Amino acid sequence: NLDYTQVAAIIPGGPAYKSKRLNDDDRIIGVSQGDDGEFIDVIGWRLDDVVAKIRGSKGSVVRLQILKASEGINALPDTLRLVREKINLEQQAAKSEMIPITEGNTTYNLGVITVPSFYLNFEELRAGKKDYRSTTRDVRNLISELEAQGMDGLMIDLRFNGGGSLQEAIELSGLFIPNGPVVQVRNYN
Numbered sequence: 001n002l003d004y005t006q007v008a009a010i011i012p013g014g015p016a017y018k019s020k021r022l023n024d025d026d027r028i029i030g031v032s033q034g035d036d037g038e039f040i041d042v043i044g045w046r047l048d049d050v051v052a053k054i055r056g057s058k059g060s061v062v063r064l065q066i067l068k069a070s071e072g073i074n075a076l077p078d079t080l081r082l083v084r085e086k087i088n089l090e091q092q093a094a095k096s097e098m099i100p101i102t103e104g105n106t107t108y109n110l111g112v113i114t115v116p117s118f119y120l121n122f123e124e125l126r127a128g129k130k131d132y133r134s135t136t137r138d139v140r141n142l143i144s145e146l147e148a149q150g151m152d153g154l155m156i157d158l159r160f161n162g163g164g165s166l167q168e169a170i171e172l173s174g175l176f177i178p179n180g181p182v183v184q185v186r187n188y189n
Contacts, residue, residue, distance in 0.1 A: 003189070004029065004067075005042060005050045009162025011092060011117060015082040022080060023069060028054075029077060030065030039065055046189060058086050092117045092164075094135060096142040098149055111146035113139055114157040118164035118172065135164075136171040143175070 004027040016022040030039035031053040042050045054062055062082050067075040099110045115135060124132035131137075143154065163169075166183065173182045 003044045005045065005047060009160070011087060011162060013092070014087045015085050016080075019080065019082060021078075022064070022066065025069035027067040027069070028064050029067060032063040032065075034061050035063070035081070037063070039063070056084050058084055060084050092119050093133075094138045094142060096146055098146060098151065108152040109150050111143070111149075111151040111154045112157055113142050113146075113154070115139065115161055115172070117162055118166070118168035120165040120168050134171070135168040136175065139172060140175060 007022060007024055007026045007028070009024055010017045010022060028050065029041065029043050031042055031050065032039045033053075033056070040053065042053065054064070056062060060083070062084060064080045064082065065077045066080055068078055069075075094113055094115045096111060096113045099112055101108050101110050118135050119133070120135070121133040139156075146154065170182050
């Protein structure tokens with residue numbers, strides 16, 4: 001049973017998303033730097049190490065060897081060429097809307113906050129910027145705005161959330177849970 005790096009979700013707005021050729025559950029088996037680089041077999045690697053190979057400077061080329069989930073266990077490797085870009089945080093950012101819900105003769109204002117990923121602007125954080133961008137900060141502000149509009153109830157939509165910063169997932173939980181454990185790491189793989 002080989003240990004594959006499997007795509008959990010594609011971040012909207014990124015090169016993989018725009019290519020429309022990488023999909024959820026596809027498996028990445030090789031990574032190559034540039035158009036002429038040799039493919040490195042990444043089967044069995046730790047996820048962090050595979051991600052480090054895939055990431056790189058804006059404008060540079062990375063090629064991936066993938067096994068398409070749609071082709072099942074007998075899939076043959078497919079090569080995907082991507083030009084790296086800086087992913088715009090706006091496309092991952094939490095967004096809110098107010099939805100009126102009528103029950104009997106009463107209408108309630110339901111605030112809905114959609115959180116597509118748990119993000120944190122590491123560059124701003126490292127630079128010491130006090131108001132660095134993060135999921136928790138954005139959601140806290142959106143809740144305040146919805147409360148000012150007369151929100152009666154709140155729903156957080158995580159249906160298409162592909163993950164991201166564990167620190168932010170924990171911090172965001174802290175907006176709703178006063179104390180106690182939120183996550184336990186069972187295995188770093």
